[in-house]
Amino acid sequence: MPDAPRVIRKLTGNFLEDFEPGQRFRHKGGKTLTEGLFTTFTEFAMTANPLAKNARYARAHGFDALVCPPGLTMLIAFSQTVEDVSENARANLEYIDMRFGAPLYVGDTVEVETQVLNVRPSSSRPNLGIVHVQSTARKNVGASDEAVIMTWQRKVQVYKRDENADLHPGEVEPDAVACELWLPDYDPGQDYKGLAHLSSSDSYFEDFEPGTLIEHSRGRTMTDEHIHLTAILDNTSQVHCNQYMIDLNPKQYVGGKLIIFGGIPFTLCLGLSSPDVGDNSLGDVAYATGRHTAPLFAGDTVFAASHVRGKHGHPTRPDLGILETTLLGHKFVRDEEGRHEDAPEDAPEGWKKVKIFELERTSAVKRRSHYAS
Amino acid sequence: MPDAPRVIRKLTGNFLEDFEPGQRFRHKGGKTLTEGLFTTFTEFAMTANPLAKNARYARAHGFDALVCPPGLTMLIAFSQTVEDVSENARANLEYIDMRFGAPLYVGDTVEVETQVLNVRPSSSRPNLGIVHVQSTARKNVGASDEAVIMTWQRKVQVYKRDENADLHPGEVEPDAVACELWLPDYDPGQDYKGLAHLSSSDSYFEDFEPGTLIEHSRGRTMTDEHIHLTAILDNTSQVHCNQYMIDLNPKQYVGGKLIIFGGIPFTLCLGLSSPDVGDNSLGDVAYATGRHTAPLFAGDTVFAASHVRGKHGHPTRPDLGILETTLLGHKFVRDEEGRHEDAPEDAPEGWKKVKIFELERTSAVKRRSHYAS
């Protein structure tokens, strides 16, 4: 390099003062779902629903092909918004009104738009504030099968670039986005019973009893694989993948180490719950609200439980029922790693149980009467 | 959660006393082979056979597309049986009469059934016993190309739920499953010689001499990637992926740490052997018997060797010969990690060589006379 060049270092993503209520982002990139991405995430999360694993089963139920499970749809759509919305975030605070629409298949291309609803300062920390946004993901824009696949709001805690900058005031109402779970028709001529051995025999709509808590029996230890998984999703947030940045100033970062992208435990908890509450579902309808309650790091083992809150018939489909659950994620940490105030009491001696995630979930579940015996 | 809910915790998988001779399982799930799964496993194992890598080569040899190598076919089919047969197993003791049938391609869907042949208690450990099963994997059930792709027996050491429970006595004969390696026709009009540079020049049928031991030169270190690889296969056994469970009671588990799923070294040894004995094969015919002789952990480096036991002409195909080898896997551990009684003597000072795997293998190998010079 002959002369000392002029140095440019672009700041990526937006800071708190950059957001303005009513502002709209059409996010860059877009993402075509390949079989590589499908396999990596459907199965890292131990999804048990045969719709995502067995093409014969999926087609017999009226889908075109293997169906992208809701956790992966969420990971793909959400990640598209990271650079504009949360690349400079400290934490994702809340998911609100997350709804699913058309099914996502391998080969479909996802593109996402976001509207800023509200921006407000933190009451206690002058360098932080909260941005409230609404995002909508479409597939195959401009093609005959263009469709909304997902819409959601979230609140995210974002850093300011300049502590003294003024924020844009105001608030806008969320758009009324038409996004309702697409369901294949029930076909009385189809031999559904001949496929019933491929899913659990005790997870039909009839099997759920409101008031029960189902502790899903499997756990899954996360490794530093999370760096690769997050990169594959185009999630560009540096707190997940830049160890040097952490090493320079560990105290600034949660736990002083790389934190696992929240979409990973989100999806993993859905997967861990699937043998008990998900493998006879035709789809998740909506997540009314959800949030991360503790960070997840490489080496932690994730567990999940589902609290069955309610159930009722599907308004138009006698073959289906609507199941209302709260999905809970947790991990265990050794006592010496500090006290956690909201730690449940049911941990072995020397360990604390730490709740990491909760999600209010509504699913469309098959009735045994129509699909099995 | 307003009230203390009723807690349900499903036990997954069967315990020793649940098995009954003659009992049949149609395993849940099923698995469509995607390009993601194909790439992850064909190539993690360093498979050198161009049938699994080069579609031009595979089609010229009469296959429809890239051919799933035998190690991956085994991983997919075997994993489907884990929840029902070995989720509560301590160890997989023996593979018996493992035979291959139709080729498996990307897009094919695998479903598996298992019959219990025998159940017997352990002579020394009251909480354990041995289950002997026969499993058969089919592809594309109900479609015009439905075919058996693999059948095998295995003996697995399974825990009892209740040490005092009685076992189901009796023994049934294995089914006579028609499963013979499908081979594409030899086409005299095909320019096989024009493809000969794509495989090794010294691994044709004519090159093997019974009585030789081929030490495959490459080694491959396994990392904690095994957790992800095992999850992708739907293998739900917790001893491979639940570090917290191990930490609670390390003495109960082999080595006191997460053990690598046996299908991984099985496949990896096949891959490591492939440059020397596999890359001019049209397929593996059968594995008469096989077993794991020591556990594998993250950090171990796997090596393989092939003992050429015999060779003879193919009964109907003058272009092919049948090669009989014993595939051996081993790793090295430092002396201080304890003595291993069956350690071969050819280890460097300070190290012990530990045999981890052996497999009696029969392959259909191309003759140079018909495919090369």
Add this chain to the structure above:
Amino acid sequence: MPDAPRVIRKLTGNFLEDFEPGQRFRHKGGKTLTEGLFTTFTEFAMTANPLAKNARYARAHGFDALVCPPGLTMLIAFSQTVEDVSENARANLEYIDMRFGAPLYVGDTVEVETQVLNVRPSSSRPNLGIVHVQSTARKNVGASDEAVIMTWQRKVQVYKRDENADLHPGEVEPDAVACELWLPDYDPGQDYKGLAHLSSSDSYFEDFEPGTLIEHSRGRTMTDEHIHLTAILDNTSQVHCNQYMIDLNPKQYVGGKLIIFGGIPFTLCLGLSSPDVGDNSLGDVAYATGRHTAPLFAGDTVFAASHVRGKHGHPTRPDLGILETTLLGHKFVRDEEGRHEDAPEDAPEGWKKVKIFELERTSAVKRRSHYAS
């Protein structure tokens, strides 16, 4: 094993004395690009160009499908040459005259040939020398869309099998390989502007100013995932994947540990640069020269910068310009890890900045005037 068998241990790859100027290799294997491989590498490297991510965008620009980014084309083509050329190498010294041709799509099969140009001994180390080769990669050999996708020369430092062996003298000229970047036609009827939100608004040809140094803001920590990534590429060099070999004799190996395959930082630096200099490119034309200047290990965080050296119009395409940059990769090491003579001065206290890679790069970049506002 009844008798002590005759032991065969094939040496794989060539040693310095095996190479002869004018010698040609048609490399084994070949590689069909699957969606699994595409996803793993396009996205591990954080490639931001929508041509590799968004099939709608790629097709609207005149490509058939998602376009393999140059870093992955390089990884696939290069890896095919490793067994013959560099399995027994100590280091890859220099890339020369690397040029791209036809685009590579999922489903295409890559095969590679290499010619040896020159072999010479090391002046200081009697067990080493340098081999200079020229390699050319074609896709879909024998089919109607057969095409050269890439050609390049490289110099590699290779071990001798026998320190006293004579080398083959002489030198041959490189072939004049026709390999020019294929570009889709500019279609005035296409609504390119309707896609402009999918790529950066400030990385069009008009935006670059020669003399600037763009420090790309993101870093990416590498983990031992590199072992898996390298195996997936069929790169068989043991210094990337055989920890036992290193443990036996750590002093013989760079850093005394597994070294990351150079193609990984090559590709990763391209990916890290892509949001700033790559996401409005239709393709990389050529890399005149490049080299690795320090090794990369698991745990290191990779950063990149691009020095804009020049720009000029495309000879035949008014919609494009040619951008000349030098791509620079670096990492930071703690001071106590030793002094690095060529360490730039701009590192935080307690750290040294170490240049790991440089590449002279020429790209065909879209003009805003034709593709955006």
